[in-house]
Amino acid sequence: MEMIATLRADAAKLLSEGRAKLVIGYQARGMHRAPLFVSDPAKVDRLVYDEACKQNLAVYLRKPEVRVKGPAAIVAPPAVMRSLMVLASETQLAEATVLAVDTNAYHGVLDLAGVAALLKEKYADLAPPKELFDELAKLNAMSPEERARFWTGQFAKCTRCYACRAACPGCYCLRCIVEKNVPQWVSTAAAQHGNYEWHVIRAFHQAGRCTLCGACEAACPQGIPLMLLNLTISEEIAKRFGEKAGYDPAAKPVVGSWKPGDDEEFIR
């Protein structure tokens, strides 16, 4: 309870001192957690943080209606902090005022450099829960045909609502590949091959940039296990190139760069 009181006090101070015109955080609405946009220092007591807060608030730093309000401070658990690093490395974010928090501690107000240092010091070993690795292992132990059947069932649930895309801070294209219609590359019908292509392409477009925050899977109204796709790519990248997204604000994009010694054992 005390740490949230300190967070709220810092948020109020940022607003009253004019260092931020808006604080982006989480609020509780009954059982739900929703984003909160606070510009009045008197209203910071609505800010909360607990493990039920699954949204990645970094998405809001790119929303025009939020940006127009002026410099924003953002309540950031480790997953959000890592997204800020990725956005900074992609020149989408020049600076940030971050209220760094996790379920056990509040680390105060930091800038991007401070966030990078904190991540390196305290959160270098962040990983998704063991259950996810177990699920992936089960999937990898199946035959290719069994895997095809598994994903057929999962992608059949997809309604192409694009909540996964909307919830992801890494998805910020003004016009997404599925919205390209000259030609229409990906079928927009919520059915087999279109759904397959959408999910494979979206996962691939996050390769080397996904911080495994889980916001996509949490946002999916149909319960599709998107993290299995993301973890597969993330593990392959860690194995082949030794890279882990979301720690270095000056990192080069993994899929956008190369080394002469990159493995090509699979190439004839």
Add this chain to the structure above:
Amino acid sequence: MAHTEPQTAQAAAGYQPRIVAFVCNWCTYAGADLAGTSRMLYPPNVRIVKLPCTGRIDPLFILKAFEGGADAVLVSGCHPGDCHYTSGNYHARRRWAIFRRLLDLTGIDERRLFFSWVSAAEGAKFADLIRSVTAKVAAIGSFEPANPARRRPWK
């Protein structure tokens, strides 16, 4: 781990693998040309799509080939160090390594996806490559109509 048994009934019924090859203009396409002008025989099952460079190959191209029912996809370009645009093939190499794993996870496995470096001088290598890929794909049978990547008839 069970793989599909060779579909000998299919082979007997005249199944001909349909293979789409995305190749770069400066190396592999020229190599294929050389195989042709040298009158090297190789199976006619490959359909070649020419691009300026393997760096231009968007993973979506591979997906569209499978969508349309290709039994296999081959992607081929200049050897590292020989790229006409200096580093296009280096970018492609990283992309393929990751994409290959993603496709394998989602049901398009490595038996249907091939990558190679074929230079403009390697007409023989190209012919040999096509022979070998075609034989492998003939052995594993056609791309399952039920695969989630495939376009299905609309009902």
Add this chain to the structure above:
Amino acid sequence: MKTLDANKLSDLAAALAAAGYRVVAPLKDGAEVRMKEWAPGAAIDIGPVPVNSIKEFLFPRTEVVAKFSLEGNDFKPEPFETPAPKTAILAVRPCDASAMAALDKVFNWEYKDDPWNARRAATTLVSLVCTAADEDCFCTSVGGAPDATAGADAILRPADGGKKLILESLGAKGEALVAAAGAVVAEGRAKADSPAQVPVRFDAKAVAEWCAGNFESPLWREVSLGCLGCGACAYCCPTCHCFDIQDEATRTESVRLRNWDTCGLGLFTLHASGHNPRPDQASRWRQRVMHKFSYFVEKFGILACTGCGRCGRICPGGMAIAQVCKEIDEARKAVAK
């Protein structure tokens, strides 16, 4: 009265399937419940409100509306009929059943929509009275009720403390379904449980009136800050009905598809010229609220929102339409003071 044990819904589903119905019911799906096509062995769960509405069984996410064959330069329409199998949807929440009125109006407005009407005619809806509501439910704020019968052909009333269900027919389709149920339902006596208490959360009429006079209000931007412009709310909504027509062709055939679409997407109103009359999420949210609470009432005399609460349950941005209406109602009251 006709009754059955509450844990015998699978038997009812089986009897209906044997009588030729495609059966849809709320099925356990991991930790959640979804309306899905029932098959023997599937576990029916009438506890939680299902994550999805029944819309997709009458108005599918994607459907063929026309087929063409291409031969050389010839382009020939192929005969095509919407598949509309005889269907029974069990344990439909009253908020989903009452949505039928709105969709019937839109799909029979100036043009009779054959695919909708075909499926509607072939479907029997069996409602379930809600004896529990959650914080997102708000049927009573939009003229509904947890025991409303609008849109239903038959209704299941939990009884005897949830141990039994009373099956009551509400018309011809309902009679046919009860007859098909056969011995699964028996004559008996049971005391219907009380429907859920659903407090009124906002004044829908006042919200509509405020909308009419505040088209340019800056409040629209404030209430929509959390919205990230996906289609999760529109697609789980029992009344949302916007669609996109797409032609997909190979070299020999072409299909015309009708796919769900959503006004929440940035490109929904993008013109070929590049102009977008709803260029920001604020104007798109204004559209969402006014369509359901204002324009639909003007055109058809009824609201296009039934208070199911799904948007509130699934939106990652906290954009429950009830919450937005509450904020409008509060702002309106603050100004009125």
